[in-house]
Each structure stands twice: as C-alpha cells, then as structure tokens.
Amino acid sequence: MAEKKIIDARGSFCPGPLMELIAGIKMVEIGDEIEVLSTDKGSAAEIPQWLKKVGHEHLGSHEEAGVWHVNLKRTK
Amino acid sequence: MELNKISVVVLSDKREQLQMAAMIASVGAVSGNEVLVFLSMNALRYFVKGADEKAPCEGPVGELMEQKNVPPFKILFEQAVTLGDAKIHPCSMAMDVLGIEQGGLEGYIGEPMGLTMFLDECKGGQVWSF
Numbered sequence: 717m718a719e720k721k722i723i724d725a726r727g728s729f730c731p732g733p734l735m736e737l738i739a740g741i742k743m744v745e746i747g748d749e750i751e752v753l754s755t756d757k758g759s760a761a762e763i764p765q766w767l768k769k770v771g772h773e774h775l776g777s778h779e780e781a782g783v784w785h786v787n788l789k790r791t792k
Numbered sequence: 793m794e795l796n797k798i799s800v801v802v803l804s805d806k807r808e809q810l811q812m813a814a815m816i817a818s819v820g821a822v823s824g825n826e827v828l829v830f831l832s833m834n835a836l837r838y839f840v841k842g843a844d845e846k847a848p849c850e851g852p853v854g855e856l857m858e859q860k861n862v863p864p865f866k867i868l869f870e871q872a873v874t875l876g877d878a879k880i881h882p883c884s885m886a887m888d889v890l891g892i893e894q895g896g897l898e899g900y901i902g903e904p905m906g907l908t909m910f911l912d913e914c915k916g917g918q919v920w921s922f
Binding site: 727728729730731732734735738742762766768769770 | 860
C-alpha cells in the first residue's frame with residue numbers, strides 16, 4: 717500500500733473539497749488511503765455520504781482546530 | 793449503486809442560479825448519475841470561448857460567494873464533464889439568436905441540441921431548471 721495521500725482542500729467551499737477528492741481518487745491505487753483536509757463543515761458531512769453512495773470506505777472523520785480530517789480508502 | 797438520470801436546464805444569467813445549477817450538475821455527475829445540462833437563453837453567453845464577463849449577483853449570498861473561495865460555476869460545469877462524464881449541450885435556438893458558430897463555445901460543451909431531442913433525452917428522470 718502506498719503512503720496515505722493528503723488532499724488539502726482547506727479554504728475551499730462546497731463542493732470544492734469533494735471535487736478535489738474525486739480528482740485525487742483517480743490518481744491512487746485501489747486499497748490506498750486518502751485524507752481530505754477541509755475547513756468547510758458542509759463538505760465534511762457531504763464527503764462520507766458520497767463515499768457511501770459510490771462504495772468507497774469511510775475510515776473516519778475528526779475535527780481539529782477548525783479543520784475536518786476525512787479518512788477513506790479507495791475500494792474499487 | 794442506483795443510476796439516475798438528471799437533466800439541468802440553465803437559463804439564468806445570475807450568479808446564484810448558475811452556481812446552484814453547476815453544483816447539481818457536478819455533484820450529480822460524480823455520484824454516478826447520468827447528467828445532461830441544457831444551456832439556453834441568458835446563460836449561454838458565459839460559455840462562449842474566452843468569455844470573462846462576471847455574472848451579476850441576485851443578493852447577498854452571491855456577493856459573499858464572490859468574496860470567498862467558492863468554486864466558479866464554469867469550473868464546476870467543466871468538472872461535471874471531465875470527472876463525471878456529464879453531457880452539456882447548448883440550445884440550438886440560442887446559438888442561432890446569439891450568432892454563435894460551431895466551435896465558438898468552451899471545449900467541454902457538446903454539439904447544439906434542439907428541444908425535441910432534449911425532451912426525449914430527459915424523459916423519465918429528474919429535471920431541474922435554473
């Protein structure tokens with residue numbers, strides 16, 4: 717498994733972080749993990765819903781000093 | 793994953809309307825839906841190749857979007873195509889009225905489409921109008 721890819725979408729508003737994730741997920745292999753950093757609360761909620769809909773694995777989310785960290789694994 | 797057909801009719805030249813249309817098109821497309829966007833009336837001029845006219849705001853949210861880092865609607869429409877395989881077509885009537893030639897629109901915009909074809913394409917799916 718490759719090193720976890722970080723997608724830094726801090727400062728971008730919905731649907732910017734999601735679109736950055738979608739562009740980024742195409743660049744990693746199946747099984748690789750990604751962490752999205754977002755200051756947009758709506759996107760932090762939206763990304764796990766998108767993962768569930770399209771079938772990638774949501775590994776968890778947490779907030780730290782105003783930044784949401786959304787962790788996921790590409791599964792297909 | 794359930795595949796839905798989503799058609800978005802974009803007519804307005806106002807920032808908020810264009811933004812919401814682009815958000816539905818882009819998020820819809822990258823979520824595995826079949827998205828068709830039909831550009832007509834006052835919305836079409838923003839998609840002329842090289843157009844840099846700013847869309848006027850309807851209210852305070854539009855003005856706030858200008859100030860904050862909200863993705864521009866044209867970028868979102870392009871991402872709908874490049875990341876989600878959405879199809880975006882200009883209305884053939886609006887092309888004629890505005891005198892826009894083939895190839896005069898941004899590269900991610902498809903061929904002109906008439907209403908007969910559009911109405912047939914959007915049959916049985918969600919239709920959103922802005």
